[in-house]
Amino acid sequence: MSARAADDRSTEVVLPHHTSGTRAFGWWGMLGLIATEATLFGALISSYFYLRFTSGSVVWPPGDIPKPSLTLPLIMTAILWSSSIPVHLADSGIKKGKQGRLKVGLLLGFILGATFLAIQIAVEYPETLHEFSPSTNVYGSLFYGLTGLHGAHVAVGLLFSLWTQVRAWRGHFDERRHVTVQNFAMYWHFVDAVWAGVLFTIYLSPHF
Numbered sequence: 331m332s333a334r335a336a337d338d339r340s341t342e343v344v345l346p347h348h349t350s351g352t353r354a355f356g357w358w359g360m361l362g363l364i365a366t367e368a369t370l371f372g373a374l375i376s377s378y379f380y381l382r383f384t385s386g387s388v389v390w391p392p393g394d395i396p397k398p399s400l401t402l403p404l405i406m407t408a409i410l411w412s413s414s415i416p417v418h419l420a421d422s423g424i425k426k427g428k429q430g431r432l433k434v435g436l437l438l439g440f441i442l443g444a445t446f447l448a449i450q451i452a453v454e455y456p457e458t459l460h461e462f463s464p465s466t467n468v469y470g471s472l473f474y475g476l477t478g479l480h481g482a483h484v485a486v487g488l489l490f491s492l493w494t495q496v497r498a499w500r501g502h503f504d505e506r507r508h509v510t511v512q513n514f515a516m517y518w519h520f521v522d523a524v525w526a527g528v529l530f531t532i533y534l535s536p537h538f
Contacts, residue, residue, distance in 0.1 A: 360513040364520045367483070371524050374479065375531050378472045390536050391469040395462050402454055403533040406446050407525065410484075413442035414522045421515035424498075427505040433498050436511075439518065440491045447484045450477065473532055480528050483521050490514050 382390055391397065420435025454477075464474040494514045497503065503511055 354509045354512075356509045356513055357516075360516050364516065367520070368524065371476075371479070371527060374472075374476055375527050378476065378531050379535075381468050381472065385468060391462075393462070393467045393469070395466070395469060397536045398533045400533060400537075402449070402457075403529060406449055406454070407529055409442055409449070410446040410525055411522055413439045413446070414519055416442070417515050417518050421508075421511055424503050424508045424511050425505055429498070429501075429503075432503065432511065433495070436491055436495045436498060436514075440488060440495065443484055443488050443491070443518070447481060447488065450481050476528050476532055480521070480525060483524070487514075487518050487521050490517060 385392065416435040416438035418435075420432045420439065423431030423435060458473070462470040462473075464470050491514060494510055497510060
């Protein structure tokens with residue numbers, strides 16, 4: 331090998347095998363996904379208020395549908411938002427190489443998220459379906475459309491959590507390799523944050 335070839339090899343830029351944060355392509359991919367989904371929720375929420383204020387109905391919800399009860403949605407909100415705490419602890423823990431905190435945090439976040447979804451499917455929807463359905467009127471379509479879309483995102487997040495937990499128990503993550511945990515935490519916090527818009531739009535705004 332010539333001296334020049336050796337010099338060329340010594341100056342090669344070696345890409346890191348494991349990256350996290352803004353250096354990881356996966357981080358930017360998740361950011362793009364979140365931006366896309368946020369736009370979708372924003373469009374639906376805007377549609378809700380546009381249709382509400384152009385429907386000509388003085389009373390909202392229309393069609394003798396009662397105003398949504400706040401007790402159950404607020405309980406669901408407390409459960410869902412509290413799930414971000416263990417997920418954050420799991421994410422911050424693996425950055426310090428704490429495997430136990432990662433596993434426990436992911437599990438607790440999963441349990442709380444699953445509880446939220448179970449209440450929505452097994453308690454809230456059976457109650458509201460006795461009063462109205464998606465085909466009752468525009469309010470019914472928007473109610474089930476927005477809450478159902480958010481519920482679908484929670485379900486996807488739970489599957490994402492299960493996959494991340496399996497990999498955590500197999501020892502795939504450490505303080506240098508944790509982009510999957512990081513991306514899951516980003517997605518889960520987004521799902522929790524967008525619930526604020528759903529809560530205000532569907533449950534709180536009809537009382538104003």
